Amino acid sequence: MTIASIRLYHLVAPLPETIGNALIFFDRRETLLVEVVDSSGLSGWGETWAAPAAAGAIIEAQLARGVLRQDPAHLGRLWHWMCDAAGSDTQGTAMTAVAALDMALHDLAARLREVPLSTLLGGAVRDRVPAYASGPFFKPGGHPYREFEREAEGYLRAGFRAIKLRSGFRPADDAATAIAVRRLMGREGTLMLDFNQSYTPRAALAAAEAMGPADLLWIEEPASPQDLAGYRMLAGQLRPALAGGETYGTAAEFKPFLDAGCMDVLQPDIAICGGLSGVGRVASLAELYDRPVVPHVWGGTVNFHAALHLAATLPTHRAGGAAPFPYLEFDAGPNPLLDLAGRPTVNADGTVSVPSGPGLGIDIRTEALIPHTIWHRSLDS
Structure with a gap:
């Protein structure tokens, strides 16, 4: 199996009231979901909530080319390649982009083996x-x-x-x-x-x-x-x-x-x-x-x-x-x-x-994302 597609979903969900902590207040929840799809059509899911639009842009511009067409079981090799591709930005948005893809690759690898992520x-x-x-x-x-x-x-x-x-x-x-x-x-x-x-x-x-x-x-x-x-x-x-x-x-x-x-x-x-x-x-x-x-x-x-x-x-x-x-x-x-x-x-x-099903043990349906999706990209091999 190889990775055939990387799909990005930038989600925003308005809140009924503004909430926060001692530093910031916010009126919405926001994140980037990353779906990695293999050549059989099986998906794994990852996420980063930190600067989701910027993380999506980094995945598209810097990381996707080295992940597409690769074997999703090669988790360590792909992680090291992504970290190298992220360059010196080890404390910034590039590592959040790596994080989302790595999480999705782990979910996919576990699903391919039909075992829980744990x-x-x-x-x-x-x-x-x-x-x-x-x-x-x-x-x-x-x-x-x-x-x-x-x-x-x-x-x-x-x-x-x-x-x-x-x-x-x-x-x-x-x-x-x-x-x-x-x-x-x-x-x-x-x-x-x-x-x-x-x-x-x-x-x-x-x-x-x-x-x-x-x-x-x-x-x-x-x-x-x-x-x-x-x-x-x-x-x-x-x-x-x-x-x-x-x-x-x-x-x-x-x-x-x-x-x-x-x-x-x-x-x-x-x-x-x-x-x-x-x-x-x-x-x-x-x-x-x-x-x-x-x-x-x-x-x-x-x-x-x-x-x-x-x-x-x-x-x-x-x-x-x-x-x-x-x-x-x-x-x-x-x-x-x-x-x-x-x-x-x-x-x-x-x-x-702890869910006992394959991977994360949850079923993400893309139709459930539609009400919150403000942009979507599909990066194909």
Whole structure:
């Protein structure tokens, strides 16, 4: 079998209301889906939500020529070729384009073997992954935390036993909200917090120190992603684990933080960090330092399910939460792109089941994409 076609779908889904975090607000969800079709007509799917139009242009101009007419089973060779073709842009849009194609190639390779993606990745060690509700989100036009308790109650009713709050408004308000959500969850729940790079390290420290009663498992992006000195300072003074890395395009960007002992939870995004091949290198690095990997998940259902299969294969780490690592990030905000193959469900024990069908284990129908598609390209051999 060879790759006969690469199809690009730029999707945009307007939201019923504007939401965001301490840095940005948005009124839509947007992503690029990539369908790789082999000569028998079988498809594999990939995704990148970061700069989707630019990523699509890079696939068309730089990457497609080296992937078309190739054997989809040659995942390593194709990944290295794509990285070379991306040039020196290892921290920018080129790697997101590589990520989307690599993800699609993995899905196709697993479907050709008629095995789940987790099997292709080395084999699942669990058939369910603990999920955390990623939310609530800030809302403009009033106090950003005004609906957090109500929405957190909804997550708990839906079956989640872990929640990751958006934070970074004002230290006193941050702490009050985190403590209030902890009261709702009880001591048995798992609570994380994401500052989204919104604070200087000293401001993040002030907020985090006031959150002691919230009993946080981790604090995410308490400083800018390149601020090694800030992470080092915080690591020496905070009890919760420090998490980060969602913006990194390569495994190499994690290493200085691991060497300095100031990143406890590694959060590569498969749609940004070179796809499953790139994040596999992050996972290998994490094993050398005995640190857990929790993939960052944004975008739509393809990236979600890729992260679910990857998480099923990762080693277990017991780090103080109600469930051991790894966890699955479950975007709890409004997101029509997460519904394209049916909304993923949370089990009664707060986990998400790993699909047992071939590849990602989901069925993407192109007719379901039509309402959200603003442009479509077909690159044929």
